[in-house]
Amino acid sequence: MHADPAHKSKRPFGAERRFPWRCRHCGKSQVVLSTLSYDAEVRHDGRDYTFTVPKLNIPVCRACGKKVFTEKVDAQINAALRSHLGLLTPQEIRAALERVNLTQKEAAERLGIAEATLSRWLNETQIQSRALDNLLRVFFAFPQVRKALGGQEQDRQLGVADSQRTTA
Ligand SMILES: [Zn+2]
Numbered sequence: 001m002h003a004d005p006a007h008k009s010k011r012p013f014g015a016e017r018r019f020p021w022r023c024r025h026c027g028k029s030q031v032v033l034s035t036l037s038y039d040a041e042v043r044h045d046g047r048d049y050t051f052t053v054p055k056l057n058i059p060v061c062r063a064c065g066k067k068v069f070t071e072k073v074d075a076q077i078n079a080a081l082r083s084h085l086g087l088l089t090p091q092e093i094r095a096a097l098e099r100v101n102l103t104q105k106e107a108a109e110r111l112g113i114a115e116a117t118l119s120r121w122l123n124e125t126q127i128q129s130r131a132l133d134n135l136l137r138v139f140f141a142f143p144q145v146r147k148a149l150g151g152q153e154q155d156r157q158l159g160v161a162d163s164q165r166t167t168a
Contacts, residue, residue: 021059025066034060040077044085045129053080075124087133090122096140109151111139 021031038056042049056076059068067073082089088096097107104122108115113132120126128136138145148158 019059020062021068023061023064023066024068026061026064028061028063030063031059031061031066031068034058036060038077040080042077042081044081044127049081049084051080051084053077071125078124078127082127085127085130087128087130088136090124093118093122093136096136100140100146102146106151107139110146110149111135112149 019032020029022029023031035055035057038053038058040049040051040053042051053076056073058073058076059070060066061068079089097104100107102110104118105115108118111118111132117126121128139149148155148163
């Protein structure tokens with residue numbers, strides 16, 4: 001991660017410019033941060049999900065009612081979808097990485113995913129599929145799995161036949 005989030009290219013959470021903003025829809029400077037119950041419809045993992053986010057903090061134009069979807073808003077919707085689907089949260093993934101003593105880079109290599117993908121899950125900008133959530137759970141739950149998924153040194157015969165019991 002970058003040491004200084006203010007220098008990231010994407011606008012980081014909590015560093016948004018001050019309200020009111022100028023509305024891109026009606027042109028009035030009437031966009032203020034509002035809290036509302038939002039019915040989200042999100043396509044994820046090949047399916048459409050409908051769920052309610054009870055207290056969404058979202059910039060809304062007081063003049064025309066237009067909602068402004070920022071990264072911060074998306075993150076709240078993603079968090080609500082994760083909870084709706086019962087997937088591992090970023091906090092749980094972080095805690096598991098710490099417990100098994102792997103860096104994000106090491107874990108990503110063993111899991112066979114891009115480090116950037118893992119980073120997006122941890123930053124709440126993307127949600128893992130059910131299949132990858134299951135892989136994460138198995139990976140973090142069983143030392144044998146972490147041992148078997150060895151990144152570049154992985155046995156090419158893994159899964160081809162029943163594994164012989166390792167003595168180690
Ligand atoms: Zn407006």
